[in-house]
Amino acid sequence: MGxxxxxxxxxxxxxxxxxxxxxxxxxxxxxxQGCGEILALRQVLKALGENVIxxxxxxxxxxxTSPFPQTAWRVPWIHVAFENAAAVISGVESxxxxxxxxxxxxxxxxxxxxxxxxxxxxxxxxxxLSGALERGHNFIYVCLDNEAYMNTxxxxxxxxxxxxxxxxxxxxxxxxxxxxxxxxxxxxAAAHGIPxxxxxxxxxxxxxxxKVKKAAAVPGPAYLHIYSPCPTGxxxxxxxxxxxxxxxxxxKVFPLYEVIDGKWxxxxxxxxxxxxxxxxxxxxxxxxxTEKDIEExxxxxxxxxxELLRRCAMSGEPQKPEGKETExx
Amino acid sequence: xxxxxxxGEHFMTGxxxxxxxxxxxxxxxxxxxxxxxxxxxxxxxxxxxPDVGGTYIQMEDEIAAMAAVLxxxxxxxxxxxxxxxxxxxxxxxxxxxxxxxxxPCVVVNVQRAGPSTGLPTLGAQGDMMQxxxxxxxxxxxxxxxxxxxxxxxxxxxxxxxxxxxYRVPVLIMSDEVVGHLSERVVIPEPTAIRTFSRRRPKxxxxxxxxxxxxxxxxxxxxxxxxxxxxHVTGLTHDERGYPVMTADCHAEMIARITGKIRRNLAxxxxxxxxxxxxxxxxxxxxxxxxxxxxxxxxxxxQEGIKVGLLRLITVWPFAEEAVAHLSRTVRxxxxxxxxxxxxxxxxxRCAKGRVPCHLVGHAGGTVIAPERIVQAIKDHL
Numbered sequence: 001m002g003x004x005x006x007x008x009x010x011x012x013x014x015x016x017x018x019x020x021x022x023x024x025x026x027x028x029x030x031x032x033q034g035c036g037e038i039l040a041l042r043q044v045l046k047a048l049g050e051n052v053i054x055x056x057x058x059x060x061x062x063x064x065t066s067p068f069p070q071t072a073w074r075v076p077w078i079h080v081a082f083e084n085a086a087a088v089i090s091g092v093e094s095x096x097x098x099x100x101x102x103x104x105x106x107x108x109x110x111x112x113x114x115x116x117x118x119x120x121x122x123x124x125x126x127x128x129l130s131g132a133l134e135r136g137h138n139f140i141y142v143c144l145d146n147e148a149y150m151n152t153x154x155x156x157x158x159x160x161x162x163x164x165x166x167x168x169x170x171x172x173x174x175x176x177x178x179x180x181x182x183x184x185x186x187x188x189a190a191a192h193g194i195p196x197x198x199x200x201x202x203x204x205x206x207x208x209x210x211k212v213k214k215a216a217a218v219p220g221p222a223y224l225h226i227y228s229p230c231p232t233g234x235x236x237x238x239x240x241x242x243x244x245x246x247x248x249x250x251x252k253v254f255p256l257y258e259v260i261d262g263k264w265x266x267x268x269x270x271x272x273x274x275x276x277x278x279x280x281x282x283x284x285x286x287x288x289x290t291e292k293d294i295e296e297x298x299x300x301x302x303x304x305x306x307e308l309l310r311r312c313a314m315s316g317e318p319q320k321p322e323g324k325e326t327e328x329x
Numbered sequence: 330x331x332x333x334x335x336x337g338e339h340f341m342t343g344x345x346x347x348x349x350x351x352x353x354x355x356x357x358x359x360x361x362x363x364x365x366x367x368x369x370x371x372x373x374x375x376x377x378x379p380d381v382g383g384t385y386i387q388m389e390d391e392i393a394a395m396a397a398v399l400x401x402x403x404x405x406x407x408x409x410x411x412x413x414x415x416x417x418x419x420x421x422x423x424x425x426x427x428x429x430x431x432x433p434c435v436v437v438n439v440q441r442a443g444p445s446t447g448l449p450t451l452g453a454q455g456d457m458m459q460x461x462x463x464x465x466x467x468x469x470x471x472x473x474x475x476x477x478x479x480x481x482x483x484x485x486x487x488x489x490x491x492x493x494x495y496r497v498p499v500l501i502m503s504d505e506v507v508g509h510l511s512e513r514v515v516i517p518e519p520t521a522i523r524t525f526s527r528r529r530p531k532x533x534x535x536x537x538x539x540x541x542x543x544x545x546x547x548x549x550x551x552x553x554x555x556x557x558x559x560h561v562t563g564l565t566h567d568e569r570g571y572p573v574m575t576a577d578c579h580a581e582m583i584a585r586i587t588g589k590i591r592r593n594l595a596x597x598x599x600x601x602x603x604x605x606x607x608x609x610x611x612x613x614x615x616x617x618x619x620x621x622x623x624x625x626x627x628x629x630x631q632e633g634i635k636v637g638l639l640r641l642i643t644v645w646p647f648a649e650e651a652v653a654h655l656s657r658t659v660r661x662x663x664x665x666x667x668x669x670x671x672x673x674x675x676x677x678r679c680a681k682g683r684v685p686c687h688l689v690g691h692a693g694g695t696v697i698a699p700e701r702i703v704q705a706i707k708d709h710l
Contacts, residue, residue: 079446081415082415082446124389152365153363153372155363155368158389167372168361168371168372168375168385168387170375174379175379
């Protein structure tokens with residue numbers, strides 16, 4: 001049994017009727033109306049509770065939660081430079097380990113959380129993330145993926161999906177919009193051989209919170225890639241963040257899975273997937289795409305999902321059947 | 330399809346004018362990374378470059394952006410990037426590489442208040458000393474300071490011309506106010522814009538020495554891949570470009586990269602004088618602060634104090650002679666800049682104690698009001 005499986009053998013998930021009441025990330029922040037990212041981050045913090053130290057990369061979640069003299073944080077929180085959240089939390093974690101060892105403090109149960117957006121994770125922060133995962137610090141890294149640099153005004157990142165419009169991937173005669181396919185940082189994290197990797201979505205809140213709880217329970221690094229709809233940047237209605245997040249899962253665009261000790265486990269099998277066009281049509285960032293473009297994207301989404309299924313099948317873990325989406329979504 | 334030079338009258342921000350100036354200068358490669366308040370330059374280039382046969386790429390960080398610019402320039406394309414404080418810090422190592430390998434390129438720093446993340450949306454002029462020697466080692470660099478959208482349009486063209494002529498990265502030290510200010514910008518006919526491209530080598534390709542300078546101290550530069558034998562390295566290298574790990578070779582290389590600037594100061598340094606002829610008091614300023622200073626000159630003169638302004642267009646290399654000359658003709662010097670004394674140190678150095686030197690500055694986040702300058706002059710006279 002691997003170290004994560006060992007740590008999770010008596011794992012108990014949250015009871016949907018008795019969710020924690022704590023709000024380490026309090027209401028009253030300045031996120032845009034309908035922000036899916038702040039919702040995801042709130043769920044992460046609810047799952048972790050108050051015994052946590054948070055390092056935040058530069059980004060939307062840093063800006064909207066901390067304008068002086070106010071703060072939305074009820075737990076220790078440090079804002080660092082754009083690229084180094086994983087490196088700073090490495091230092092914090094190491095210091096606590098040393099102080100505990102020397103008997104200067106008795107706080108062995110503190111959870112160390114670093115988070116960043118997709119830019120701060122997949123682009124400028126990838127080096128620091130890889131270093132921290134490789135060194136094996138006991139921490140959780142959460143990537144809140146809203147698929148572009150939203151804080152500076154919607155510029156493409158390497159996590160922006162193929163075909164999407166951003167201000168630096170403008171569609172037109174010479175360009176389809178974003179020309180490259182989304183970088184899969186969860187796969188990259190898994191390739192480090194860390195004990196726990198998972199993808200999650202705020203549309204499946206219980207699944208997300210349970211994954212956070214597992215990430216905290218396993219010793220060593222854990223990586224969570226959380227899909228975070230952005231009405232401002234994706235150009236969808238502000239009441240649709242959860243709907244868009246749900247559609248991303250139902251269309252196989254953003255499948256939910258876990259990698260525990262290198263074993264791939266699908267969190268929910270999509271037996272009757274919806275076409276990607278349903279996901280695209282609620283967002284204006286894709287509205288310039290032709291039917292041919294969408295066909296090509298559909299093919300790629302199908303292929304990538306098949307590849308994920310193969311990984312899960314090879315892991316030989318029992319796969320969960322499709323969940324009842326209504327109870328969580 | 331729009332042409333590269335948008336001849337006509339426009340109402341545009343400094344950031345957009347900077348991008349248009351670059352296109353007019355012949356820039357056809359931009360590697361960017363989003364950062365407030367410089368993002369609009371990248372955004373505008375991403376729209377415009379495909380139209381004129383150029384390339385825009387967005388990189389994973391500023392380190393990569395600066396490296397890509399050097400690579401594109403080595404391939405023979407006029408290249409640039411734009412950033413602000415934190416990104417400027419990340420670019421420093423590769424700016425040094427550009428200096429050492431004598432690779433022409435333009436780096437725009439739309440300054441915001443620092444250190445660190447600082448005030449991302451508010452202006453400052455706190456990176457002036459970083460521009461001078463922010464990368465390690467001893468070198469010379471060229472830095473310009475634009476004061477308005479119209480100004481940055483022309484200065485960007487100048488920056489490309491100087492970088493191509495002297496094979497050196499040229500820094501445009503803009504700031505948030507100039508970058509986000511919308512003003513009238515007149516773009517002339519393409520024929521009225523003088524552009525300069527790096528001298529290319531002639532003669533036997535196998536005998537070519539890529540760092541053997543001509544009479545102006547600058548070596549001709551071959552495009553990578555056009556057959557000339559080139560070896561490019563950030564190690565200390567001889568005129569063939571090969572690493573030589575000796576103090577003598579290092580002295581020779583540093584003499585070359587500093588000498589080509591120091592010997593051509595008259596061509597590189599640009600300043601502007603405003604009502605200096607009969608001035609008792611002189612202000613030395615640059616960038617957006619020179620506009621506050623210009624207003625202060627007029628206000629002070631209305632009150633009977635004869636004030637003039639020396640506006641530094643080129644900040645690095647420093648206008649030593651002009652400031653030294655001023656210090657012999659006026660009773661006091663005032664440096665006006667949005668920091669707590671950076672270019673001011675240079676003014677003091679050049680005044681050599683001949684006249685009192687005063688600083689009018691603050692830490693950043695807003696422009697300096699003309700009234701404050703006038704008050705400071707009254708207080709000290």
